[in-house]
Amino acid sequence: MTSRPSPHQTARIETETVGLSLAHDSAMLHVQGSAVYIDDIREPEGTLHVAPGYAPDAACGRILSLSLDAVRAVPGVLAVLTARDIPGVNDCSPSIGDDPVLADDRIAFHGQVVFAVVAETREVARQAARLGKVEIAAETPAVTVEDALARRTIDVLPDYAFKRGNVTKALRASQTRIEDSFHIGGQEHFYLEGQAALAVPDERGGVTVYSSTQHPTEVQHCLAKMLAVPDAAVTCECRRMGGGFGGKESQAAQWAALAALAARITGRPAKCRLDRDDDMVMTGKRHDFRVDYAAGCDETGRLAAVDVTFLSRCGYSADLSQGVNDRTMFHADNAYFYPQLHIQSRRLRTNTVSNTAFRGFGGPQGMLFAERMMEAIAVRLNLDPLDVRKRNLYETGRDVTPYGMKVTDNIALAMIEELEASSDYRRRRDQIARFNAGSRFIKKGIALTPVKFGISFTLTQMNQAGALVHVYTDGSVHLNHGGTEMGQGLYVKVAQVVAEEFGIDIDMVRITATTTGKVPNTSPTAASSGSDLNGMAARNAGMVIKNRLIEFAVKEWKVARSAIRFERGQVIIGNHAIAFGDLAKKAHQARISLSSTGFYATPDLVWDRDKAKGRPFYYFAYGAACSEVTIDTLTGEMTVDRVDILHDVGRSLNPAIDIGQIEGGFIQGMGWLTMEELVFDDRGRLRTHAPSTYKIPCASDVPADFRVKLFESAGNPADTIYRSKAVGEPPLMLAISVWCAVLNAVGSIRPGKMPPLEAPATPEAILTAVKAMQT
Amino acid sequence: MTRNTIRFIRRGKVVEVTAFPPSRTLLDYLRLDEKSRGTKEGCNEGDCGACTVVLGRLRGGRVFYEPVNACIQLLGQIDGTELISVEDLAAGGSLHPVQQALVDHHGSQCGFCTPGIAMSLFALYHHGEAATRQDIVDQLAGNLCRCTGYRPIIDAAQQVCDGKASDRWSKESDAVRTRLAALQDDTDIVIGDADSFFAAPASGDSVAAMAARHPDATILAGATDVALWITKQMRILPKIIHLGRVAALHRLENHPDRLSLGAAVTYAEAEAALSAIDPDIAELLRRLGSKQVRVSGTIGGNIANGSPIGDMPPILIALGASLTLRYDAAWRMLPLEDFFVAYGKQDRQPGELVWRIDVPKLQANEAFRCYKISKRFDQDISAVMGAFKIAVENNCIANARIAFGGMAATPKRALATERALVGLKLTEPDSWSGAIAALGTDYQPIGDMRASADYRRAVAHGLLQKALSEIAGELTERTRVLGQRERQVVA
Structure with missing residues (x-):
């Protein structure tokens, strides 16, 4: 990284379209209800509807019998699918092969799909699905991390660890030693559009599937495998999702598979759209954790050693748990240097739905640990937690991460100090202390926490993307790439890049649905990488065409290359100007191709997982947030009163879109850490399977005083698309400041004692911590 | 007079629908029958609002535009309204x-x-x-x-x-009113036959007679609960009797000493009158359900369905409300708390209707407090709902009526606590602890996905402590994080 220019050395790039706060490309459609989601597609004539069926009374055990006669007898039911109907491989897992599309000999969690009803209407399919009888030789499920430990279930994946130095010795030698343990809850994605897929069979045993998926290629591969046809016989298309957040990265495949299987069996188009409750019961969530740790530090709070074990509930299968738990470890340091360390991860198997990707992908849990540890040190030493944080930041000479990557762009301190001043942190902290001293029932708290988030898929091969660009002879441009649109504004950002390349108005760029038929072998739209990867790939495609046009113009007008510029819809050729469309037309007449693919692979990534060394991330994204809360010590109720955010997006491709990601990510993170609570009963049944019982933030939960600012950056030191930075996931973790502020408020009841606050800090969790402080 | 069709205004024209399954939801009508797919299904239970449409309703000569969740509104309920969906807003190439x-x-x-x-x-x-x-x-x-x-x-x-x-609606308000007025009549609506129907009688006598004749029918008021039987439990409801067209059941009488609410009065309709009893009720109603739920849901329905976690019953019980029921031509009255017999069991016979709720207003010496405790402040179901009416004489508690939701299988009075409070001095907080502890005699709550039993117990104690502190004079800005009374009074 040292060879790269520092932010201050990065030259400003003048742009026409990149950097504008353009509206989301579908905004006009969204507000009119004319943006088409899977369930809005006008169904081809004869489309059937698929509803999944499961054993309502059991979580795990062998399937003894399956009685489906009553289901078949319902008028309007055409078929009932079971594992036996699958011609190929009965698996929809991302890699390991442990996620059956339809359970075969046993079920491993409550809600696992055993059969699927295919009927003329969705209503009939859903009603009939209730009539299936699944007899299970029920076993007692392992539901929690503690159950899995006690029952010694076989972990879904092997342990993994980062080590540096001799932690045991260092801890023993430390002046101050902290031992602590806490739980971190999971999170339901609650994308507003539930899982949905529409499969249309083709004439040769293949299928085209319209799927609400972040990973069309994986859906394609899953369906091909399941139908026993080549990949080329399956096309997967997605114009947009009504939200994804990671929940449609691996877990969209099963519903596309059921639709495709129904289409294969009946020869008719078939749609599988989950009811919300089924969606919440049958699809995975953010991993929940127990974290056990010990830390040693000096009297100033500077860490000497950290020994932490992350015990994660993975559910019944591996899904993406390797990447998720690895990322927890990668972010167990957040922005802090741990001189000696042992970061251990266990991936526990439970009889619950398989946990999966969720915005932050394990990182948030690692970082919550780091921030809780900072609070614990501050409580023990009676210090301002912000001072403890600053004292432990990466800096020159203390700059090697637990995985051996050097941190060279140390902007965390500058950002913290800017926010510390702009949020008036110190004065407000004093005020709060005075308020708390005079208030019996109501207490306030404040916290300022940083975010440092590694950008790149840690599975290095996934850091690649493709694009396809056509220029038509009127100068309009057809844009396609492998990234999917789930609301994050990827399509408009990439369109801005392409418009910039050709110097044309954004309206001349026609954005088209992601499809495996145009750009093959894509990575999921995940890891915040959508714009970084697809922006570059699309730009590369555009550059190929642009270079052909330049070469043509050089010949045609006999000018030097340097005399040609593309700007404001025109091409300046020496002293001459020609409309972009006219140049395209002339080039076409001269028999020059106006179509190209583009490709990009992130450079400089080296990661040796076995040795736990290398450079898994191309760069880091940074942010900082300061939150103030008020709690009621009689009820545990809490309000978030003010939030100040400073976030680093490098040089923004689209500031409005980026601010949307920051605010939306923050509120989603706040939900995870305050009110969103997944409750499984001891029989393994999810009791919070609908928005009536699972509460995500609503409008009134947004702090009325909410100040969000982009960090003034000269640009990403890494050579990313227009020096921008990824913004999808990092802001979620700004919400850790809210949780720490709650901890701070509870802590005011008895200074010197660490509040046993769990996450999420629901009213109940807060009151429990309050009571512990009072006794 | 019977009508066998429903009529509503859609894009300026009268739409008549004569045949539909009784349990057809408005959302399915829009998306599947009309094929208007701008309105989305997010949760199919009225909690996410993705399916929100607006109904224009004529009331007292004025048109009210009210948002409803189309997923938990039955098609038959929209008779006499203007139905506006998202596709209708933009006009002539311009966005609304x-x-x-x-x-x-x-x-x-x-x-x-x-x-x-x-x-x-x-x-x-x-x-x-x-x-x-x-x-x-x-x-x-x-x-x-x-x-x-x-x-x-x-x-x-x-x-x-x-x-x-x-916009179009404001500019054509006279035409909108005229169109809606033309749809209003006093006829009973019956769609279907004797075995399967959606009925919306217009008079009190006909609805009571019909309910008695069809004791197996589902009584529908706002549908904010009943619709979930359809969309989530996949129940088939062959007979539905809708109360929404009965003028008598929409009556709200504001007497000097009490309010009298017809069973079909919605939260939105009752909001002003109930809020005038005490600002805490205003705050509760602000947080109860959502706008969509409050314009549809009824206080009578909240009582009739007997939920242990309904928000209104504890308040109404603490206020001393009484309930009037009607079976055909026979009326009876009982204290509200006696209506809730056991979990899922109310003192209502098949075919009998919850008819009216009478709510006493506060006396000069009575203080009232209510608190809703939930994971999220807005549109959440209470973990604990506590309501307190305390009569004070010479700084002593002369009488107390306390009711909680979420603490038992039904909304329930805290009789032991009430007795223990009588005679206590508000000026002596140390003397309250016995009464607060008496809550343990009154309630043995259970734990569920909303809260553990321990939390419910602790919160109930906390709420009584809070209520007493406030009634003793503590400013609510020092006792609450939200819904401070001082702020409301100023507003």
């Missing part, structure tokens, strides 16, 4: 002002919640007054957005909902 504001403020990301949000804001746009931030977040409590964090939506609303509506 609320749509334009959402675009200008970057108020959509994935866009799936956006149609519902546009419709909620459309209703607010027609509210007639400039909306405050509080009005806006209250209006949006029933519209979940998972992407934006709401800030740009709130900004858009603040800009556009300025009380000066200027």
Whole structure:
């Protein structure tokens, strides 16, 4: 990284379209209800509807019998699918092969799909699905991390660890030693559009599937495998999702598979759209954790050693748990240097739905640990937690991460100090202390926490993307790439890049649905990488065409290359100007191709997982947030009163879109850490399977005083698309400041004692911590 | 007189629907029958608001535009209204002002919640007054957005909902009123036959007679609960008797000493009168359900369905409300608390209707407090709902009526606690502990997904402590994080 220019050395790039706060490309459609989601597609004539069926009374055990006669007898039911109907491989897992599309000999969690009803209407399919009888030789499920430990279930994946130095010795030698343990809850994605897929069979045993998926290629591969046809016989298309957040990265495949299987069996188009409750019961969530740790530090709070074990509930299968738990470890340091360390991860198997990707992908849990540890040190030493944080930041000479990557762009301190001043942190902290001293029932708290988030898929091969660009002879441009649109504004950002390349108005760029038929072998739209990867790939495609046009113009007008510029819809050729469309037309007449693919692979990534060394991330994204809360010590109720955010997006491709990601990510993170609570009963049944019982933030939960600012950056030191930075996931973790502020408020009841606050800090969790402080 | 069709206004024209399954939801009508797919299904239980549409309703000569969740509204309920969905707002190639504001403020990301949000804001746009931030977040409590964090939506609303509506509806308000007025009549509606029907009688006598004749029928008021039997439990409800057209059941009488609420009075209709009893009731009603739920849901329905976690029963019991039931031509009256017999069991015979609720107002020496405790402040079901009416004489508690929801299988009075409170001095907080402990005699709560039993117990204690502290004179800015009474009085 040292060879790269520092932010201050990065030259400003003048742009026409990149950097504008353009509206989301579908905004006009969204507000009119004319943006088409899977369930809005006008169904081809004869489309059937698929509803999944499961054993309502059991979580795990062998399937003894399956009685489906009553289901078949319902008028309007055409078929009932079971594992036996699958011609190929009965698996929809991302890699390991442990996620059956339809359970075969046993079920491993409550809600696992055993059969699927295919009927003329969705209503009939859903009603009939209730009539299936699944007899299970029920076993007692392992539901929690503690159950899995006690029952010694076989972990879904092997342990993994980062080590540096001799932690045991260092801890023993430390002046101050902290031992602590806490739980971190999971999170339901609650994308507003539930899982949905529409499969249309083709004439040769293949299928085209319209799927609400972040990973069309994986859906394609899953369906091909399941139908026993080549990949080329399956096309997967997605114009947009009504939200994804990671929940449609691996877990969209099963519903596309059921639709495709129904289409294969009946020869008719078939749609599988989950009811919300089924969606919440049958699809995975953010991993929940127990974290056990010990830390040693000096009297100033500077860490000497950290020994932490992350015990994660993975559910019944591996899904993406390797990447998720690895990322927890990668972010167990957040922005802090741990001189000696042992970061251990266990991936526990439970009889619950398989946990999966969720915005932050394990990182948030690692970082919550780091921030809780900072609070614990501050409580023990009676210090301002912000001072403890600053004292432990990466800096020159203390700059090697637990995985051996050097941190060279140390902007965390500058950002913290800017926010510390702009949020008036110190004065407000004093005020709060005075308020708390005079208030019996109501207490306030404040916290300022940083975010440092590694950008790149840690599975290095996934850091690649493709694009396809056509220029038509009127100068309009057809844009396609492998990234999917789930609301994050990827399509408009990439369109801005392409418009910039050709110097044309954004309206001349026609954005088209992601499809495996145009750009093959894509990575999921995940890891915040959508714009970084697809922006570059699309730009590369555009550059190929642009270079052909330049070469043509050089010949045609006999000018030097340097005399040609593309700007404001025109091409300046020496002293001459020609409309972009006219140049395209002339080039076409001269028999020059106006179509190209583009490709990009992130450079400089080296990661040796076995040795736990290398450079898994191309760069880091940074942010900082300061939150103030008020709690009621009689009820545990809490309000978030003010939030100040400073976030680093490098040089923004689209500031409005980026601010949307920051605010939306923050509120989603706040939900995870305050009110969103997944409750499984001891029989393994999810009791919070609908928005009536699972509460995500609503409008009134947004702090009325909410100040969000982009960090003034000269640009990403890494050579990313227009020096921008990824913004999808990092802001979620700004919400850790809210949780720490709650901890701070509870802590005011008895200074010197660490509040046993769990996450999420629901009213109940807060009151429990309050009571512990009072006794 | 019987009508075998429902009629409503759609895009300026009268639509008549003569045959539909009794349990057809408005959302399925829109998406599947009309094939209008702008309105989205997010949860199919009235909690996310993606399916929000607006109903124009004529009341007292004025048109009210009210947002409803189409997923838990039955098609038969919309007789006599104007149905407005998201596709209808833009006209002549121009976006509606609320749509334009959402675009200008970057108020959509994935866009799936956006149609519902546009419709909620459309209703607010027609509210007639400039909306405050509080009005806006209250209006949006029933519209979940998972992407934006709401800030740009709130900004858009603040800009556009300025009380000066200027759109097709405001410009054609006379025509809208005339069209709606032409749909109003006093005929009973029956769609279907004796075995399967959607009925919406217009008079009290006919609804009572019909309910008695069909004791197996499902009685429908706002449908905010019953519709879930259809959409979630997949129950087939062959006979539905809707109360919404019975004028007598919509009557709200404001007597000097009491309110008398017909069973079909919605939360929205009762809001002003109930709120006048005490500001805590106003705050509770602000947080109860969502706007969509409050314009449909009824207080009678909340009682009739006997939920142990309904928010109104504890309040009404603490206030000393009584209930009137009607079976055909026979009426009977009972204290509300006696109506709730056991979990899922109420003192109501098949065919008998909850008819009227009488709610005493507070006496000069009575103080009232109520608190709703839930994971999320807005549109959440209470873990614990506590209501307290304390009569004070010479700084001593002369009488107390206390009721809790979420603490037992039914909404239940705290009789032991009430007795223990009598005679205590408000000036001596140390003397309260015995009475607070008596809650342990009154309630043995259970744990569930909303809260553990321990938490419920601790909160009940905390709430009584809070109520007594406040009644003893503590400012609520020192006892609450939300809903401070001082603020409400000023407002």
